[in-house]
Amino acid sequence: MLDRTDDVSIAAENWLSEFESAIAKPDESALKKLFHPESYWRDVLALSWHLQTINGGDEILRELKVHAIRAAPRDFAIDPDRAAPRPVTRAGTVSIEAIFKFETAQGRGSGILRLIPDAADGNRLKAWTLLTALDELKGFEEQLRSARPRGQSYSRDFRGPNWLDLREASAQYADRDPIVLVVGGGQAGLAIAARLKQLRIDTLIVDRETRIGDNWRKRYHALTLHNQVQVNHLPYMPFPPNWPVYIPKDKLANWFEAYVDAMELNYWTGTEFESGSYDEADGRWSVALRLADGAKRVMRPRHVVMATGVSGIPNLPDIPALKNFTGTVLHSSQYDDGEPWKGKKALVIGTGNSGHDIAQDLHSRRADVTLVQRSSTLVTNIEPSAQLAYAAYNEGTLDDNDLIATSMPLVLARRSHVMLTEQSRNLDKELLDGLTRVGFKLDYGDGGTGWQFKYLTRGGGYYFNVGCSDLVASGAIKLIQFEDIDSFVADGVWMKRGERLAAELIVLATGYKPQEVLVRKLFGTDIATRVGPIWGFGEGQELRNMYTRTPQPGLWFIAGSLAQCRINSKYLALQIKAIEEGLLPRSA
Template sequence: MLKVESLVIDRETRIGDNWRQRYKQLILHDPVWFDHMPYIQFPSHWPVFTPKDKLAEFFEAYAMLLELNVWTQTNMTSAKWDAGKQYWTVTVERKTGDKIETRTFHPRHIIQATGHSGKKNFPPSRGWKTSADVYVTVQSFREPTLTLQGNAPSSSDLAIQGMTIIDVRGLVRFHRRHRPIRPLLRRQAPVDDADLILWSLPRPVHKALQQQAAALSIENDRATLEGLTKAGFKLDSGPDGAGLFFKYFQRGGGYYIDVGCSQLIIDGKIKIKQGQEIAEVLPNGLLFADGSRLEADEIVFATGYKNMRTQAEEIFGPEMAAPLKDVWGFDEEGEWRTMWRRSGHPGFWFMGATSRFAGTMADTWRCRSRHWRKA
């Protein structure tokens, strides 16, 4: 749109394959009005919660309608920055049919958009001995299994299929998902307006508003939260009580938007073991640091990701990645670290994460109108 020449490369066969390949139950956790893309919004008949394959189709159509320059089945094989000429020399290999074509480019900028996070957090730290072949990571998970390690959106999604969740360390911020009723859609703030308001809010003001919103959501969800606590589930209310969004902004995880898992935990249909380090993965289950054992046919590790910078290191090598700063979370001025801004390396940018933050604004609005009504 800005008349900047660009080429998008992706290693998968089709646009959206990174969604198609995930576990079949995956449905977006946010309602559609949180997820709109720039230039072309989801159609008005779109379901409130988008199934992953439908999202993949939308992305493919989006790229076609906007005539985006995308090469799939393409891998970058080398990238070197020329400080004198101020451009990159990039070699890519593109597969078409049986043929692999090698091309060299000289872009002034590279944007790494490989997802919000970095390398898989697996095997987890703290000297685990992984002697067994009973486990799978959530990234390669496809079908129901029995025991699950980790606790955040993906692990809770999978647990609904009837497993035990084991959470070693974390406290989790639960947040009830908005009810999927169509009239609610019409009451949302226009997405562009919400974006503008949100992005122009100084972070401390935004945090103060979110503290109020989180307090209201805790009040609304009291019965669920008490039930979870009774079931042995440790909860928190986000950084300084600012709820889910600030946990997402600062940590990029540690929360769960309830798609049904909470009630199953409360009813004892999903069992929880929390606060115990795993000492060893056994051929038939897990051994914990306190000596207790848990038998399992299969274990899914939903142990999250490392910082996005680790992915840059893997793709571009340690020398190029050395000056890069950690991505996400806030800097001393309350701005997002490194994402969408100077990365520490000339001509190199990080882009990732959720498409927009309109939802935060919708929450803030709801919260404010409640307070205004009270006043």
């Protein structure tokens, strides 16, 4: 492997030059020499108009030949405004990593190339991974890439509308419907609406909460984000440099309000999306909204973006005997503060992040807390273990790190997270041994892939320890297994071993129903069946129906962490813009 900076850059430049020549024809024999037998190509809209990952040299060649003629990629070059080519270690493999730029017939893109030697071909450097990602559409660039808008002239019309008048009129939609209706005003909704705004797509966000940011503000009192501030910026407006490493929920909620105002996003609070039906001939939705004052409004947008994150429908497990309990039962979404439960006995059912945090909050208010485990749970200390996955964001630019995150194919991402999980287990050994001693059931994800893949497949099943695990291990917070409960009674539970465990509060930290349930409720069975599963990985190597065209034209989904929403909102917005400009069909 090359070490000198000049040699590394030359190797990357030579590969890109050969690739451009080979793909222009396309020349199968020349392309074959450029890809390692173990190689991966992830294309994010640039050549295929899909989010897709292709594994193996032969498969990559077949796909490249199909898409290269239409897309006409060219002008591949190392991007001088990005991190310079360098040796890196990704998924345990040392490679030369280079960030490049290129153009296609319709757009401009960025990519990442990683080269490794092919021992079967005299250690010739060949592509191990290749990312090609669309950044912008020619002729339809984002507004922020243009000169600042003049707005109102310095020569003012004192009798005409001012900026605030125009903003309020725009947000009222008195004489028009939006092109895009975004359902949900959390980080997903804000990110996609901000991207669409910059692409000049008329977009309205609707959210059932009464105030922007309430989807964070109304969560339990002690909540802060579990990953660090440098990972979590929204598009275009990074958090100020004086912000804390872990952002408190109310601080984030207030930022959401400021973001909507600063980015001039149209946002209706207190608005419930009740139903939607699609007119195939007209290519529009008919959606029913219930407004804050109880009035109804029917709109006909061309696109509906579901940005509700989890469905918002609490998952209430079927526990028939729970009706016997005469105390207070709350779902975790209803829990706010432990102060009213000071000196009282509480059971918290569920051992994910919410269950642990609520148990710890109750304990801090001097409640007598028992944590009830229903299934094995991954536990990792919030520092340093849980932050290992974000190590790249501690250096370099946000744009570079987002592109690096986008570039990792699923196979290698799994490999990386197996290694990180093993590292975490070693770092957290003392804590994990303590939990095992008190009977806590641990797991490390499917195939040892850790918390990140639990999130991507299940949306939960893990806990970032900020102290609750230590309390459980010490016995300060008691632990029982759900399977050891015989029945619920008026004042608590009877255990199978014949003792009563008293309780005045039961908190169900049992998560939420999947998105498919919400789709069926809002759009009906036919559309839900047509769309199919949402989130998680199916037979392909991309999240199902996320950030891309779905089998239902005009229906889109975006969800995830702030980082996921920041990254993928760009690609979702580009697809909507391409459809609106006639560059892309409505259906995948």
